[in-house]
Amino acid sequence: MPSGRKRTRKDKSSDATGASRQRTDGADGGGGAAAAATATKGGADADEAEGPSSSTPLLGLLTRCFTEVDGYRIAREVRAKQRRAGVFLEGITYGEVDIGDFARVLQTVGPARGETFVDVGSGTGKAVLCAAACHPLRLARGIEILPELHAAASEALGVARAEKTAGGATLGAALADGGTEVELHCGDAFAQDEPWTAWAATADVVFATTTCFTDELHAKFGAAVAEMRVGSRLIVTTQALTSDAFVLLGEGRLRCAKGSLAYFAYRKVREGGGGAAAAAAAAASAD
Numbered sequence: 550m551p552s553g554r555k556r557t558r559k560d561k562s563s564d565a566t567g568a569s570r571q572r573t574d575g576a577d578g579g580g581g582a583a584a585a586a587t588a589t590k591g592g593a594d595a596d597e598a599e600g601p602s603s604s605t606p607l608l609g610l611l612t613r614c615f616t617e618v619d620g621y622r623i624a625r626e627v628r629a630k631q632r633r634a635g636v637f638l639e640g641i642t643y644g645e646v647d648i649g650d651f652a653r654v655l656q657t658v659g660p661a662r663g664e665t666f667v668d669v670g671s672g673t674g675k676a677v678l679c680a681a682a683c684h685p686l687r688l689a690r691g692i693e694i695l696p697e698l699h700a701a702a703s704e705a706l707g708v709a710r711a712e713k714t715a716g717g718a719t720l721g722a723a724l725a726d727g728g729t730e731v732e733l734h735c736g737d738a739f740a741q742d743e744p745w746t747a748w749a750a751t752a753d754v755v756f757a758t759t760t761c762f763t764d765e766l767h768a769k770f771g772a773a774v775a776e777m778r779v780g781s782r783l784i785v786t787t788q789a790l791t792s793d794a795f796v797l798l799g800e801g802r803l804r805c806a807k808g809s810l811a812y813f814a815y816r817k818v819r820e821g822g823g824g825a826a827a828a829a830a831a832a833a834s835a836d
């Protein structure tokens with residue numbers, strides 16, 4: 550758990566893959582992107598920390614890039630295949646953000662020009678592409694362990710890069726010419742000696758749907774966030790942090806493609822912060 554987690558509200562489970570700890574309340578889920586799909590990426594001379602404004606339908610366009618991508622179906626099929634092979638994995642539960650609502654929540658942590666965003670467990674890449682499309686980041690990166698979801702994310706990125714608006718401005722321009730590099734990695738976010746291994750120490754904004762993390766994943770995640778730099782920001786779901794290395798910037802509900810999750814947004818204000826989670830990670834690795 551990230552620095553000792555506490556469940557702050559009893560959410561009702563509605564996860565498509567049926568695993569144990571994906572929790573959503575289902576009340577306001579799905580279809581919300583259009584209403585919130587009004588973000589734009591700042592131009593080359595835009596101010597620092599600019600974010601989604603109400604001036605372009607960029608997020609509507611981005612949402613449409615995912616029309617043919619059904620992450621829930623992919624995850625369900627992968628899980629069924631694993632079960633047939635006698636594999637029962639915890640913590641590989643699927644759910645994905647509503648792009649428009651994620652843009653709103655991301656503003657809470659004010660991604661600034663030249664910063665790096667990472668989604669730890671990025672699924673079909675909605676949060677990554679949303680961050681890249683809305684903010685003049687240097688790098689937006691996703692790390693996803695399931696090859697099938699990673700492949701779907703790569704496909705969506707390709708579609709997004711080719712997509713045009715009626716007015717000629719391109720989503721592709723926002724994603725590429727806008728200066729943001731998008732990296733989609735396939736593998737375990739907590740693996741050593743991978744190109745993404747230092748994600749925590751190098752990111753300015755970290756997002757993780759920690760809702761479905763197992764205790765082991767929480768411990769690894771807690772150890773990783775202890776490496777985050779002072780001034781970097783972190784958004785997690787369902788369980789709030791208890792570490793005093795982070796201050797709360799905002800909390801509320803994050804709409805997902807199905808249902809919604811509690812979210813907590815933080816800024817790191819001092820070094821470390823692994824606390825109990827780092828100790829748990831050490832204990833887990835000693836087992």
Ligand SMILES: C[S@@+](CC[C@H](N)C(=O)[O-])C[C@H]1O[C@@H](n2cnc3c(N)ncnc32)[C@H](O)[C@@H]1O
Nearest residue numbers: 643644645646670671672692693694737738758
């Ligand atoms: C709840 S989904 C979130 C997807 C995406 N972040 C979003 O909100 O749209 C969590 C994802 O984390 C992935 N995952 C779980 N453990 C992981 C690990 N150790 N490394 C990388 N990805 C992982 C799962 O396969 C799943 O796609």
